[in-house]
Amino acid sequence: MSINASGWKPEMGSGEGMEVQTFTGNRALMLEEPLIFEMDEAGGCGVDIAPAPKVTSRLGGLERKRDIGIPGLSEPQTVRHYTRLSRQNYAIDLGLFPLGSCTMKHNPRLNEKMARLPGFADIHPLQPIDTVQGALKVIADLGEWLVKLTGMHSVAMSPKAGAHGELCGLLAIRSALEARGDAREVILVPESAHGTNPATAAFCGYRVENIPATERGRVDLAALKARLGPDVAGVMITNPNTCGLFEPDMIEISKAVHEAGGLVYCDGANFNAIVGRVRPGDLGIDAMHINLHKTFSTPHGGGGPGSGPVVFSEALTPFAPLPFVEKQGDRYVLIEEETAEEHHGRTFGRMTAFHGQMGMFTRALTYILSHGADGLRQVSEDAVLNANYILRSLDDVLDAPFGNSGPCMHEALFSDKDFGGGLSTLDVAKGLIDEGFHPMTMYFPLVVHGAMLIEPTETESKAALDQFIGALRSVAERAKAGDASLKAAPIYAPRRRLDETLAARKPVLAWKEPTQGVAAE
Amino acid sequence: MSLYFTKEHEWIQVEGDIATVGITDFAQGQLGDIVFVEVPSAGTQVSQGGDAAVVESVKAASDVYAPVSGEVVEGNAALEADPSLVNTAPEGEGWFFKLKLSDEGQLEGLMNADEYKAFVDSQ
Amino acid sequence: MRYLPLADTDRQEMLRTIGAKSIDDLFVDVPEAARLSGKIEGLADHASEMSVERQMGAMARQNMVAGEVPFFLGAGAYKHHVPASVDHIIQRGEFLTSYTPYQPEIAQGTLQVLFEFQTQVARLYGCDVANASMYDGSTACWEAITMARRVTKRGKAILSGGLHPHYVSLAQTMARFTGDRLDVALPELTAETDAERLLASIDGETSCVVVQYPDILGRITDLTPIAEKAHANGALLIAVVTEPVALGAIEAPGHMGADIVVGEGQSIGVGLNFGGPYVGLFACKEKFVRQMPGRLCGETVDAEGKRGFVLTLSTREQHIRREKATSNICTNSGLCALAFSIHMTLLGERGLRDLAVLNHARAVLAAERLAKVPGVELVNDTFFNEFTLKLPKEARPAVRALADKGILGGVSLGRLYPEAEALENGLVVAVTEVVTDEDIEALASALQEVLA
């Protein structure tokens, strides 16, 4: 034979357990990425802009005199920068994202495709009405679905997110009360409520008072009734609530509040648990926001945007905000200020420029049409089933403070009871990161010590749930055993625990050129 | 010079008609790393039980109530630059504000050091 | 149902684990009276991807697409060319399908983007610090007014007549409930802004003066004298920028003394989207940072000393401070902020300046051409890429007639100020880099026909 030794021999190598300090700081696919400000090669640019014709300036002598100070990069550098950064993020597309109250469900790509149709994405909000009939139909159709699914009377589509929806609902409540000459000042909010509830009430001039929860994690009906009176404008109740439980007394709560002359706001952030099985309108509420970015699958995008349409009872409908879409014959019209008097004289007015989050409407309607009424009901059932499966699969190892009082809705709640060695919910969360999961919501709701709120959503298969349950069980057992190594978690994430104290004591909120050598300007 | 404590975990050191107010070592331990303190400026009138200052850790903000009524004569400016003084020297350099007492009688309702210790132990 | 992975056998097995006989057992807390037994009337059942695409496509086709016709609309939303890579990047699942970065160790991607975004916005506006975004320009504007109230402990805001009417309208809605006093005025169809009125109105009770730059009619005013007068009276100057591209050409409001600068970021990276989602930009002087609304991203180090980023100063926010929070905002406009930031990175200093120069030049050419249409007058002396024409007759029907001819010719002041007769002949025309010479010619000749 002729031996050809010019090839190479694969070798398994040795050096098990060795840590190498790489030259770049990278670790293979885990790449360190500088800030754009540190990459700028003076004058970089990733767009080609046509030369401008020569004209006489009309800028009134206010031409910019100094540099803006923003770096530019070519297209390949730009794509690489953001692609590298993206890989440092966890996402639903990567795995189970059990962030309670946030409803991290799959974001269908058909939604994205539809939202990008030029007929939706490339139209201006102030085009003449006759040139945007299809867009108005999307708003009207989505609104109709929301009204029917909630059993309410009307819908305001313009609020930009859940908290903005809360504001919309409270402004309508205040307007309705003022219209009858009743200047009430207090909004009652359960202790377990999301922070936006009290913040919103204060933002529109109300004083906030807490109502306590019962041992079963529900609104204390007796305490609520005792506090109702002529100064109480209304209540803000989350249902299903932030402990993941349905408020069984909701009908009675609504009745009591109405009898005392107040109105009922429902925080509908958790509507995803009951779509198709319960209509909030049947619970006697007056207003409720719906987070399209939770229940109806529009993406969270690393923090937003969202959309928070508000459904109203008949009593509050006349006070709903402008603008809104109305069908007149076979034509859709947008009621803005101009015709407001004749149609809608008691509206509380406008709460945003233009008409709301169109890009979210197209996505949500696409999702709704995809699932249909039958599918949406199945969605809620699967979401509730998945949460209960988690609750019952872990309640032997983790304390479920309301686990004895029956099933949960779409999220399972645990506390930090019996953790050893000074370990906390935070440590469990960081331990889950090393297991390849996004942690659950921690320390919310406030009514449970070291709360861990787990919302799997209907997106998860049984296999995915079983893997998550196994991982959390393992981390929980370590926490109960006081395994100090949890304090070091996460070890395998792109960063170890970050110093939040330093960040808050000496805030650095924008990049500054290092001032070495040359004195600053 | 005498030292008093409140159930809201504040200490009050009185010299003449001037009271220096801060939060106790127990309180700072509960709050964790202090990242920001907002103290009242001189001339502010505070009344017993009313909001007087704010102390913040990374994940919590707590109101500090005026333990007694009076006019603020000085807020501790050092806390602005170095809020961690509240952690390292809560009952010394980490004081919050000084006020001129308007009603010395209010001191009578407060606890002394032993009573406060017993109070904390019972918590 | 293509989005639901559970099979019926899974469901049965899981119910057994739970100890429930049927799914109904899990809904026992729902009172009988509120349980839906049958289907909700009038709602369709699930549909295939293809079928949904057809339904949505049919609605999309009923709209006149900006990119397919001569297009001149602005007034708070502008059509610019967005590079293809922007949309590619924001569709990466790691950005699109992540949440607010509450767990910083596995959200450094989003956090570093936010830190870069904050720096870009602060520099563009000439401010020290910017937040991680608001819903849009209009809500950012109201937040700025309430922030000025907190800073100055005064409740009277003076709003320029050149402020976008929707922004004014929103402030009026809110002020009715919060007790803030607003001093407002309509714009006048003149070359002069209402700077004189603002200067005359500032007094010792004023919390802030709110000035749009360039304003709703496209006019540009020097903010410096207004800032000086405001500061002399202990008030703040809030500048509102609805067209950020302008700041590639004109002085940043922060450099003219504005204390808070807010605005709409839609022009850069986001697209028209029929009005939303957009991205509110919010920046101010460093000394006011603890009064700011919204999320802030800050630099820090991890346990190994490596640089990293976290959300910080959260004690201002609703989830910690509840009813004492600086704002109720929670979900913001994260993905649009990312789009803004990517587009800004592609542009850089040079690109933004060139883009601004091009916009201005095309607008000047258009203004000169349109002013030659018989009966049409150019209102502005100064403008960037948007100016106002005074037509010899009511502009609103003229805009509709132009649309019938396949031209989206501008925003009539009748649409923006339905009750103001003095403004009804005004037409606001925006001219960006996407407008061609042919488009300008088409508008000029169609306008001539419509006015004839």
Ligand SMILES: Cc1ncc(COP(=O)(O)O)c(C=O)c1O
């Ligand atoms: C229970 C609850 N209410 C209100 C909100 C606020 O909604 P958004 O973030 O859309 O403003 C949330 C979202 O985080 C929530 O979980």
